[in-house]
Amino acid sequence: MTAGRPPRQGGVGRLLLHAFAYAVIVFLLLPTVLVAPMSVSPEKYLQFPPSGFSLRWYGEYFADREWVEATLFSAEAGIISAIGATVVGTMTALALVRGRVRGRAVVELLIIGPVVVPHIALAVAMFLVYEQLRLTGTLLGFAMAHIVLALPFAIFTVLAALYRFDADLEMAALSCGASRIATFRHVTLPMIAPGVASAALFAFIISFDEAVVSFFISDLDRKTLPRKMFEDIDFDVSPVLAAVATMLSLLTILVLVLGHFFKQMADRRAAPAREGKTP
Amino acid sequence: MSARRPSAFFLGGRHLSEAASLALLVPFALLLVVVFLLPLGTLLHESLLVPAPTLEHYERVFAQPVYLRVMWRTLRIAFYVTLVALLLGYPLAYVMSRSGGLKLGLMAAAVLLPLWTSVLVRTYAWMVLLQRNGLVNEGLTGLGFVDAPIRLLYTEGAVVLAMSHVLLPFMVLPVFSALKGIPDDYPRAAQMLGASGWSTFREVIWPLSLPGVVSGCLMVFLLALGFFITPALIGGPQQMMIATLVSQQVREMLNWPFAGALVGVLLAFVLALTIAFNRFIRLERFVGTRS
Amino acid sequence: MARNAVNSEGRVAVHDLVKRFGSVAAVDGVSLDVAAGEFVALLGPSGSGKTTILMAIAGFEYPTSGRVEIGGEDVTWAPANKRNLGMVFQRYTLFPHMSVAENIAFPLKMRGIGRVERERRALAALETVRLAGYGERRTNQLSGGQQQRIALARAIVYQPRVLLMDEPLSALDKNLREEMQLEIKHLQQQLGITVVFVTHDQTEAMTMADRVAVLDLGRLQQVGAPRDLYEAPATPFVAGFIGETNFLPGRAVAAAAAGETLAVDLDGGGRVAAVAVDRLAAGAALRLAVRPERVRLAPSAGGLGGTVVEAIYAGVATTLIAELGGERRVRARIAAGTGERNWSDGEAVDVSWRPEDARAFAAGAAG
Ligand SMILES: Nc1ncnc2c1ncn2[C@@H]1O[C@H](COP(=O)(O)OP(=O)(O)OP(=O)(O)O)[C@@H](O)[C@H]1O
Ligand SMILES: [Mg+2]
Numbered sequence: 001m002t003a004g005r006p007p008r009q010g011g012v013g014r015l016l017l018h019a020f021a022y023a024v025i026v027f028l029l030l031p032t033v034l035v036a037p038m039s040v041s042p043e044k045y046l047q048f049p050p051s052g053f054s055l056r057w058y059g060e061y062f063a064d065r066e067w068v069e070a071t072l073f074s075a076e077a078g079i080i081s082a083i084g085a086t087v088v089g090t091m092t093a094l095a096l097v098r099g100r101v102r103g104r105a106v107v108e109l110l111i112i113g114p115v116v117v118p119h120i121a122l123a124v125a126m127f128l129v130y131e132q133l134r135l136t137g138t139l140l141g142f143a144m145a146h147i148v149l150a151l152p153f154a155i156f157t158v159l160a161a162l163y164r165f166d167a168d169l170e171m172a173a174l175s176c177g178a179s180r181i182a183t184f185r186h187v188t189l190p191m192i193a194p195g196v197a198s199a200a201l202f203a204f205i206i207s208f209d210e211a212v213v214s215f216f217i218s219d220l221d222r223k224t225l226p227r228k229m230f231e232d233i234d235f236d237v238s239p240v241l242a243a244v245a246t247m248l249s250l251l252t253i254l255v256l257v258l259g260h261f262f263k264q265m266a267d268r269r270a271a272p273a274r275e276g277k278t279p
Numbered sequence: 280m281s282a283r284r285p286s287a288f289f290l291g292g293r294h295l296s297e298a299a300s301l302a303l304l305v306p307f308a309l310l311l312v313v314v315f316l317l318p319l320g321t322l323l324h325e326s327l328l329v330p331a332p333t334l335e336h337y338e339r340v341f342a343q344p345v346y347l348r349v350m351w352r353t354l355r356i357a358f359y360v361t362l363v364a365l366l367l368g369y370p371l372a373y374v375m376s377r378s379g380g381l382k383l384g385l386m387a388a389a390v391l392l393p394l395w396t397s398v399l400v401r402t403y404a405w406m407v408l409l410q411r412n413g414l415v416n417e418g419l420t421g422l423g424f425v426d427a428p429i430r431l432l433y434t435e436g437a438v439v440l441a442m443s444h445v446l447l448p449f450m451v452l453p454v455f456s457a458l459k460g461i462p463d464d465y466p467r468a469a470q471m472l473g474a475s476g477w478s479t480f481r482e483v484i485w486p487l488s489l490p491g492v493v494s495g496c497l498m499v500f501l502l503a504l505g506f507f508i509t510p511a512l513i514g515g516p517q518q519m520m521i522a523t524l525v526s527q528q529v530r531e532m533l534n535w536p537f538a539g540a541l542v543g544v545l546l547a548f549v550l551a552l553t554i555a556f557n558r559f560i561r562l563e564r565f566v567g568t569r570s
Numbered sequence: 571m572a573r574n575a576v577n578s579e580g581r582v583a584v585h586d587l588v589k590r591f592g593s594v595a596a597v598d599g600v601s602l603d604v605a606a607g608e609f610v611a612l613l614g615p616s617g618s619g620k621t622t623i624l625m626a627i628a629g630f631e632y633p634t635s636g637r638v639e640i641g642g643e644d645v646t647w648a649p650a651n652k653r654n655l656g657m658v659f660q661r662y663t664l665f666p667h668m669s670v671a672e673n674i675a676f677p678l679k680m681r682g683i684g685r686v687e688r689e690r691r692a693l694a695a696l697e698t699v700r701l702a703g704y705g706e707r708r709t710n711q712l713s714g715g716q717q718q719r720i721a722l723a724r725a726i727v728y729q730p731r732v733l734l735m736d737e738p739l740s741a742l743d744k745n746l747r748e749e750m751q752l753e754i755k756h757l758q759q760q761l762g763i764t765v766v767f768v769t770h771d772q773t774e775a776m777t778m779a780d781r782v783a784v785l786d787l788g789r790l791q792q793v794g795a796p797r798d799l800y801e802a803p804a805t806p807f808v809a810g811f812i813g814e815t816n817f818l819p820g821r822a823v824a825a826a827a828a829g830e831t832l833a834v835d836l837d838g839g840g841r842v843a844a845v846a847v848d849r850l851a852a853g854a855a856l857r858l859a860v861r862p863e864r865v866r867l868a869p870s871a872g873g874l875g876g877t878v879v880e881a882i883y884a885g886v887a888t889t890l891i892a893e894l895g896g897e898r899r900v901r902a903r904i905a906a907g908t909g910e911r912n913w914s915d916g917e918a919v920d921v922s923w924r925p926e927d928a929r930a931f932a933a934g935a936a937g
Binding site: 013018020024028029031032034038045046048088091095098102107112115117118119121122123124127129147148180202211216233241242245 | 294307318319368370386388399417
């Protein structure tokens with residue numbers, strides 16, 4: 001033990017604690033990680049370790065019209081939901097941070113509503129109403145449902161960005177003669193852009209992966225990817241599913257990497273101007 | 280220019296005017312009314328007022344032992360899941376809060392990756408692992424713990440295990456936030472005053488991390504109560520939870536009023552918890568790589 | 571840069587301005603008239619309502635009652651972006667995602683001015699603030715003083731009639747601050763622009779402003795040229811806030827109108843002469859204010875007598891603290907090089923002043 005450093009406490013305890021933490025991480029990652037090698041096995045049933053390497057099940061996925069259509073439909077719904085949730089979420093966040101809102105507590109409760117209300121409750125309730133409104137199985141129906149599910153996250157992401165952004169810059173822009181809308185376009189939006197981009201990203205993945213509500217508001221020929229997976233899993237644990245699962249995990253990794261990139265961008269923007277830097 | 284005082288409703292100044300704020304909230308309000316409040320309201324309406332005002336469906340929920348058993352099981356499983364998530368999540372969050380740099384980054388990625396991976400994908404992975412000829416059984420027989428493969432899927436243990444796995448990130452992130460917020464000086468000061476490692480934890484760190492623990496437990500418990508996918512796929516009829524029951528009532532029995540009553544009970548529970556612990560629900564923790 | 575015509579366009583006036591936040595009156599009935607081309611500083615302690623007044627002029631805060639006029643026009647309820655004012659904030663509010671030149675050109679862009687003209691005028695404004703050649707820089711590559719000069723350039727590039735500044739120099743270190751004070755002052759004179767400048771630093775206000783408006787608790791205490799404020803403070807608050815003052819309680823021997831010389835019986839003994847600031851009745855309680863540098867000291871000769879308890883040497887001047895009877899203390903300042911004798915602790919001393927150097931305020935007066 002070197003002098004000057006606080007003594008490390010409980011060597012053995014610390015070791016056990018770290019070992020336990022790593023074990024938990026393995027527990028968190030292992031199931032999904034194990035599926036990836038299984039998906040490249042040529043055998044008809046899942047095997048670990050795989051008996052060889054083959055992209056047979058990926059090929060089958062791309063050759064199956066149902067899988068491809070479900071994927072495209074999910075992508076469409078995801079993109080529309082991402083745009084919708086980001087636009088509506090940004091508007092809501094702006095009103096909350098910069099505006100005067102009566103009944104703010106009600107608005108805040110409504111925002112967390114779609115998170116704390118169990119998705120099963122929302123799903124059957126939407127099923128009931130969508131039947132009457134003829135929204136079942138429609139893109140509009142999925143998009144509206146997914147926008148509502150993604151909104152809380154979109155709003156909180158933009159809120160966080162707005163809180164980090166120096167509101168005096170908006171005053172400065174107004175004093176320069178910019179209208180409210182010009183201020184938003186030229187100053188606020190560029191400053192919170194990384195936050196808005198992450199909001200869109202996470203709204204997309206929420207919609208793309210959403211299974212419960214989709215399960216109820218799909219109809220026979222328009223179904224999302226998760227709905228198709230749900231049906232197939234219930235049916236049999238085929239290796240095509242392992243391929244789909246692996247691709248979805250890769251998509252998640254891509255989303256997180258992009259999200260991290262946006263966060264770094266946001267950090268750079270929020271960094272206060274350095275002082276005392278001489279020319 | 281404007282000599283007359285306009286209505287306060289339209290005055291902005293440094294902030295947006297009330298009128299502008301209201302206008303910004305219109306799409307949000309519309310969406311939540313049409314796709315959130317209206318559906319839930321219609322469903323509750325079915326359960327209470329169709330065809331005539333009645334409490335019979337709610338009485339049925341509490342009078343029939345089958346349904347009582349489902350609700351009791353739902354609460355029990357949600358409780359076990361919360362407990363397992365806390366036991367696994369707290370130490371991990373603690374180690375994360377005392378790490379930095381690359382180590383923290385990798386650990387955070389390991390928590391965020393599952394959080395944002397489709398629940399279906401993760402449930403599917405557990406089904407693969409737990410099936411009769413799955414990896415877990417192979418391991419158990421290989422190591423000689425059991426003679427023949429045992430049934431793992433469709434047991435309550437499997438449901439708790441898979442749900443804990445799916446919900447674990449919701450525990451780790453808030454606890455990590457709370458622990459991260461404790462200044463290093465506090466535990467150091469406690470040790471200077473002669474506290475042992477364990478009593479420092481018990482007297483200083485644990486109490487200060489409680490808001491995060493409450494937040495994590497609340498989130499996991501709330502989500503577990505209404506969980507559908509994982510118990511539906513990993514549990515059998517013997518492990519039916521309330522969500523599966525609701526689904527069954529709607530899809531197989533077409534009994535909307537009763538499904539509405541079940542949802543009503545679930546909502547009452549969730550709403551009470553939410554309002555009681557409102558300030559602990561902090562969504563920004565689950566977004567992106569925010570810590 | 572073209573010199574703005576000094577006409578009534580740049581006049582700024584607030585009338586009976588009141589701003590309440592809940593039950594707190596941040597501004598409590600302030601009227602102030604700033605002539606076109608004038609430099610007025612709003613001076614007061616923290617929380618005295620300076621920023622609130624400036625915000626009402628800028629259109630970021632709307633008054634509870636009262637009026638704001640710019641160039642003779644009532645703009646009380648006009649939106650901030652329609653007032654055509656320049657504004658510089660305490661923190662450097664440069665837009666971090668724009669270059670220096672883009673920052674300066676921003677107000678021109680908002681006014682629909684074409685790119686070529688924008689660039690030309692931005693360059694001219696850069697020269698005005700002596701930062702020619704900095705146009706392509708990012709804002710975070712500049713020092714604090716440079717950033718504030720850019721903010722200034724951005725606020726004047728569209729030749730507004732009025733420039734508002736809220737403690738623009740308080741984040742800078744002392745030397746830079748003093749340099750910038752003169753620079754802003756010269757720029758203001760060169761452009762002929764009206765400036766309303768908020769500060770809590772009295773030296774800054776006195777150095778820069780044609781007139782200083784002193785505020786306390788949301789009320790205007792006095793408006794006047796720096797010299798008037800110092801030599802003829804209208805209230806005890808102003809006397810105490812600007813420069814240093816000895817306060818001594820006493821009573822009027824006979825009634826006196828404002829401006830008359832009167833005899834005062836000091837509480838704790840002694841009779842002195844002073845000029846009445848307020849109207850005083852015979853026997854009325856009052857507070858006497860005397861600047862330390864106006865206090866004269868002489869060897870004890872039976873006048874207002876006391877003892878030197880402390881002598882503080884500070885190079886340019888020496889401050890002596892004399893204790894009169896009854897816990898009363900008087901500070902006297904002796905400038906270096908005046909040939910005054912040295913005093914030492916414990917010496918008996920006579921304290922006096924010319925009648926016109928002592929000002930008597932009615933004891934109830936604000937402050
Ligand atoms: N938005 C607000 N809500 C409530 N009270 C406010 C608000 N703005 C200012 N006040 C109060 O009004 C009073 C005057 O504030 P103001 O900012 O004008 O003071 P100031 O003279 O600029 O002080 P400082 O030198 O500290 O900047 C203070 O008591 C302040 O607390
Ligand atoms: Mg201020």
